[in-house]
Amino acid sequence: MAPFLHLAHVNVARGDNIVLHDINLSVNTGEHIAILGPNGCGKSTLIKTITCECYPIAQPETIVSIFGRERWDLTELKKRLGVVSAELPGRPTLHTTGRDAVLTGFFSSSTLWPNLTVTEAMQARANEVLVQVDAVPLADKPVGEMSAGQQRRIMIGRALVGSSSAGADAAQMLLLDEPSNALDLAAQADLRNLLRKLAQKGTGILLITHHIADILPEIDRILLMREGRIVADGPKADLLTAATLSDLFKTRVNMTERDGFYHAW
DSSP: OOOSEEEEEEEEEETTEEEEEEEEEEEOTTOEEEEEOOTTSSHHHHHHHHTTSSOOOOOTTOEEEETTBSOOOHHHHHHHOEEEETTOTTOOOTTSBHHHHHHGGGTTOSSOOTTOOOOHHHHHHHHHHHHHTTOGGGTTSBGGGSOHHHHHHHHHHHHHTTHHHHOHHHHTEEEEESTTTTOOHHHHHHHHHHHHHHHHTTOEEEEEESOGGGSOTTOOEEEEEETTEEEEEEEHHHHSSHHHHHHHHTSOOOEEEETTEEEEO
16 A cells, blocks of 8 residues: 655745745555644644645655655545545535535535536445444534534544545545644544544544644654644654653643543643
8 A cells, every 4th residue: 555645855835935844754554643833833734735735846856745646636636635624625515414515525525516416325425424423413414503523523524435436545544634623622522532433443644733632542653843844753652741842832831641642731
């Protein structure tokens, strides 16, 4: 199976500013990784580079390879990358039901437009995913009537639904950009439990966050970012320490660990 991601000497500019500097990163398909850093360190730009929303500065030594390929039709790539964030691009319209919102993942669309054809196989796959993400009761509920936590659950289903038709690679990687933002404590716990189940069943996770509590016990590799650079890459036990995080966030950090989760204050 091809590695999910290989970046070499990647520099990305937004406007007149270079926001990612000489990024070198390889991620295996099915791996569980968290990318941690303060606001403005370049985490979200890195996700946008992976999804080809941002492009690196063209240089001879630069490589961006996704699932073993350096060139993609963006419509095809969007179907193969399961991306979930607090504000997902192409978010389904508020009157769309949960099932239809999941189905839009086949088309990378914001709603099921009249020109889109939903097959019986797609309907069956959507029903499977609703079971997988514990969202069957939300199938016929309009997205606009769901809580933020319920909407996030549906967004994860949307990200996963195309996996059966897109190939094995797509089934095994989920990109999460600050997924717990705007969720209350109960919804955060539900989200983490869902992600743990997916990770334990073989779904790879690339999690971008600045919330230490979002880092699941199943995540064993940590990347630290600061000022657009990867400043550390290693095992969780080595990098999730009070001293390391105090230096990263430029403030005093205290750490504790319980049941595989780390907490900082």
